[in-house]
Amino acid sequence: MSPNPVRRVVVTGMGTTSPVGGNVDETWQAIQAGTSGVRTLEQDWVAEHELPVTFAASVHTSPADVLPKVEVRRNDPAGQYALIASREAWAHAGSPEVEPERLGVAIGSGIGGVWTLLDQWDNLRQRGPRRVFPLTVPMLMPNGPAAAVSLDLTARAGAHTPVSACASGAEAIGLALNMIRSGRADVMVAGGTEAAVHPLPLAAFAAMTALSKRNDDPAGASRPYDVSRDGFVLGEGAAVLVLESEEHAKARGATIYGELAGVGSSADAYHITAGEPEGAGAARAMAEAVENGGLSTSDIVHVNAHATSTPVGDAAEAKALGRAFGAHSEEMAVTATKSMTGHLLGAAGAIEALLTVLTLHHRSIPATINLTEQDPAIPLDVVTGSSRELPSGDLAALSNSFGFGGANVALTFKSV
Numbered sequence: 001m002s003p004n005p006v007r008r009v010v011v012t013g014m015g016t017t018s019p020v021g022g023n024v025d026e027t028w029q030a031i032q033a034g035t036s037g038v039r040t041l042e043q044d045w046v047a048e049h050e051l052p053v054t055f056a057a058s059v060h061t062s063p064a065d066v067l068p069k070v071e072v073r074r075n076d077p078a079g080q081y082a083l084i085a086s087r088e089a090w091a092h093a094g095s096p097e098v099e100p101e102r103l104g105v106a107i108g109s110g111i112g113g114v115w116t117l118l119d120q121w122d123n124l125r126q127r128g129p130r131r132v133f134p135l136t137v138p139m140l141m142p143n144g145p146a147a148a149v150s151l152d153l154t155a156r157a158g159a160h161t162p163v164s165a166c167a168s169g170a171e172a173i174g175l176a177l178n179m180i181r182s183g184r185a186d187v188m189v190a191g192g193t194e195a196a197v198h199p200l201p202l203a204a205f206a207a208m209t210a211l212s213k214r215n216d217d218p219a220g221a222s223r224p225y226d227v228s229r230d231g232f233v234l235g236e237g238a239a240v241l242v243l244e245s246e247e248h249a250k251a252r253g254a255t256i257y258g259e260l261a262g263v264g265s266s267a268d269a270y271h272i273t274a275g276e277p278e279g280a281g282a283a284r285a286m287a288e289a290v291e292n293g294g295l296s297t298s299d300i301v302h303v304n305a306h307a308t309s310t311p312v313g314d315a316a317e318a319k320a321l322g323r324a325f326g327a328h329s330e331e332m333a334v335t336a337t338k339s340m341t342g343h344l345l346g347a348a349g350a351i352e353a354l355l356t357v358l359t360l361h362h363r364s365i366p367a368t369i370n371l372t373e374q375d376p377a378i379p380l381d382v383v384t385g386s387s388r389e390l391p392s393g394d395l396a397a398l399s400n401s402f403g404f405g406g407a408n409v410a411l412t413f414k415s416v
Contacts, residue, residue, distance in 0.1 A: 007181045010416070011357050012254040013093025013242030015085040015191075018351055019235050019341050022061030023088055027351075028358050031366045032387055036219035036340050038233050041197070049199045052206045055218035056197045057235035057342025074135055075148055076113035077195030081238035081347075082145035083152060086189050090153065093242035094254060096187055104157035104185040105150045106176045107240070108168030108192040110346030110403065112142030115198055145193045145238075157185040163346070165403030166306075167265075168192050169239065170349025170411055174263030176243050186248045191240035192350035202234060208273065212309065222343075223370040224307035224336035225314055225378050232308040235342025239351035258357040259414040261396065262293025268406030275313060275402055279320025282408045286324040286398060289410035295396050297325045300332055300412070302365055302390065302397040304356045307336035308343050317400065318378040332398075333388055334380045335359075336368045349401030353411055356399040360415040363390040 014024050019037025021027035030037070037057045046054050063080035064072055072080060086107075090096075116139040120132050138144050143161035150159035158179065162171035169192020176190035205211045212231040214221035223229040241260075249256055265288070268281035275282065290297055303321065307314050321329040337355050344351055359365050365388045374382060395415040402408050 008246040009177050009180045009243050009260045010246050010249050010256045011241050011258045011260060012244050012249050012256060013089040014257065014354050014357065015088030015092060016237065016239040016351055016354055017059050017061060017081050017084045018237040018239070019057035019060055022066070024092070031337060031340055031355060032364065034340065034367055034369045036369065038218045038221055038342055040218050045199050049203065051199060051202055053202055053211045053213055054215045055221065056202065057233055058197050059237050076116040076139040076144060078109055078113055078193045079139065079145040079148045081195060082107050082149055082193040085191060085238040085240040086149045086152065089189065089240040089242045096244070096252060096254070098187045100154045100156040102157055102186040103153060103155040104176070104179055104188045105146050105155045106160040106162065106172040106188060106190040107146040107149060108162040108172035108346050109142045109145060109194055110163065110165045110168045111194060111196045111201065113140035113144055114196050114201060116140040118198065118200060149189060153189060155189065164407035165405055166343065166345050166348050167401040167403035167407040167409040168346035168349065170353060170399065170401035170409040171265065173241060173260065173350065173353055173411060174265065174409060177260050177263050180243060180245050186245050188243045189240055190243055191238060192347035193238035194345040194347040195236050196345055197234055197236045205234060210310065220370050222309045222339045224309045224339050224368055225374050225382055226371050227373045227375050229309045229311060229314065231310055232338070233342035235344040237344050237351065238347050239354045241354060256416050257361045259416055260411065261295060261414045262289045262412040264288025264292055264410045266408045268408065270406055273404050275316050275406070277312065277316050279316045279323055281406060282317060282320035282400070282402055283323035285408035285410040286320065286400065289398065289412045293412035295412060297328055299396040300325070300398050301395050302359060303332050303334045304352045304397065304399045305334050305336050306400040306402050308338055315375065315377055318380055321380065330379050330381060332381065333365050333383050335366050335383045337366060339369045349399065349409060352401065353399045356397050356413050360395055360397055360413060365390060
């Protein structure tokens, strides 16, 4: 797929609610400071269900502190997070004036309204069908958050919900890029949301030995690339970008924070949960994202890696980077922000895309925390200790996202 040379797509707004902050400024400051959002869970259900993992990266700010009670009542937490992030992004973009038919939404979710589904199942069993909440179906459906944002903004160019596990948010941003390039929309509100810090997902991920079990050291549990890494940390939240065609943004005098240059995607067709161990599929997605952005491999100076802190996954991504970039893979500055945010599943690609834009905009690469002894099998230039400054001039960066089912999505961004 070659890039459309006519329509460049730029980032004019950003919003998030994350484990380290309730908005973009708080989140960026925490990420730059190397602050972990991973905490011991205090809810009664942890002990009630005797969960083997007792910590997660829950959102920093309760939606009840931000949204009206009626919106909390009528939206699953995944929808609540999406509304919070999209409203911040929309305001940050200056609330663009755009025809509703030229404004679209793409917000991915890997799981959807798991809290609503299981709470109302309990309601049905314990209290009967008359006590099931009437809005259960729109609250549990994965496209509920995208629909809520579309209604909130009167966006009629489309309300799309890619569901590709942990690649969902990145796929939504890539879909938005192609909608603007193809002329189907002038402005897109795109990202991902997830609210799966719930006993069932925690128990299920633990049962498949995917989670870190460092119950005595939650803040140090997510350890991408470290020799002692033992699994990912479940996180939650949402992140949203406002994307516009460059001509639309310039015509209204918008502040431009970066350019979304390209997207690449592939499928491993290897295993339902494990990525292809040599990184062949992930490498294809990265190579396509570079080409789709009109870039060469040598243009990429920074990678916000998927790097979940699993023994197999981190090594496979390093191999994929070697396949896609050759010797240059050891020259790019790599960071793994999941070391601080945990793994937001369907929202992971969105928050990491947002952080990649901020990295280029501020020319400062956040450090990976909890990396005390880098795995010698992973020969990457991982930023540790403190943030690393980027030089002036035109720069490009890559953001990777991979998901269960073999989904691989890579995004390329340029500085402006």
